[in-house]
Amino acid sequence: DIQMTQSPSSLSASVGDRVTIACRASQDIINSLAWYQQKPGKAPRLLLYAASRLESGVPSRFSGGGSGTEYTLTISSLQPEDFATYYCQQSYGTPPTFGQGTKLEIK
Amino acid sequence: QVQLQQWGAGRLKPSETLSLTCAVYGGSLSGYHWIWIRQSPGKGLEWIGESTPQSGSINYTPSLKSRVTISLDTSKTQFSLNLKSVTAADTAVYFCARSGVGAAYGMDVWGQGTTVTVSS
Numbered sequence: 001d002i003q004m005t006q007s008p009s010s011l012s013a014s015v016g017d018r019v020t021i022a023c024r025a026s027q028d029i030i031n032s033l034a035w036y037q038q039k040p041g042k043a044p045r046l047l048l049y050a051a052s053r054l055e056s057g058v059p060s061r062f063s064g065g066g067s068g069t070e071y072t073l074t075i076s077s078l079q080p081e082d083f084a085t086y087y088c089q090q091s092y093g094t095p096p097t098f099g100q101g102t103k104l105e106i107k
Numbered sequence: 108q109v110q111l112q113q114w115g116a117g118r119l120k121p122s123e124t125l126s127l128t129c130a131v132y133g134g135s136l137s138g139y140h141w142i143w144i145r146q147s148p149g150k151g152l153e154w155i156g157e158s159t160p161q162s163g164s165i166n167y168t169p170s171l172k173s174r175v176t177i178s179l180d181t182s183k184t185q186f187s188l189n190l191k192s193v194t195a196a197d198t199a200v201y202f203c204a205r206s207g208v209g210a211a212y213g214m215d216v217w218g219q220g221t222t223v224t225v226s227s
Binding site: 030031032034035036042043044045046048049050053055087089091092094095096097098100101 | 151152153154156166168169202204206210211212213214215217218219220
């Protein structure tokens with residue numbers, strides 16, 4: 001299985017901050033990467049797919065980048081509703097695998 | 108706007124079979140992967156398997172392949188998960204989801220989740 005490693009595991013930030021979450025794959029996943037946001041008691045919500053394509057309805061303050069084995073999710077200006085847990089997921093290999101999550105908390 | 112609604116038994120005893128169903132509202136099964144995922148504190152998010160009606164293919168994660176079955180009912184626009192011989196390690200929140208066909212797509216529609224607890 002392709003291993004996905006996110007960093008950091010948790011992050012404290014303030015409203016208005018710019019934050020970046022990293023995701024590393026154990027092999028090249030050819031941009032087959034999605035990012036999700038999950039709030040307690042809810043299903044994950046797709047934010048980006050194909051590493052950098054914004055899902056319909058997702059605010060433009062979310063952006064994704066990277067290639068090969070290294071990818072990032074950036075939130076340009078944190079809003080109160082952005083405090084949640086974020087996951088990356090690769091769909092290049094079978095089975096698809098997820099990172100362990102990054103919990104974004106209010107400072 | 109496609110929506111997924113899932114249901115099934117939430118409490119099981121060891122060795123029983125977990126059965127969950129996910130209904131697709133506002134769309135058809137054609138043209139997508141239909142997926143089951145589970146989430147537990149110990150193992151995080153785990154992809155269980157998927158069924159693709161257009162190709163007829165069904166794929167399972169290797170660690171569960173001997174115990175799991177995913178099936179589609181196109182007449183009812185539903186798909187189901189059966190996991191036999193459950194143990195406490197199968198305790199998790201189970202989600203159904205949809206993704207586009209192709210490696211570049213993410214899971215864009217999710218069910219609400221079903222908490223399954225396995226305990227004697």
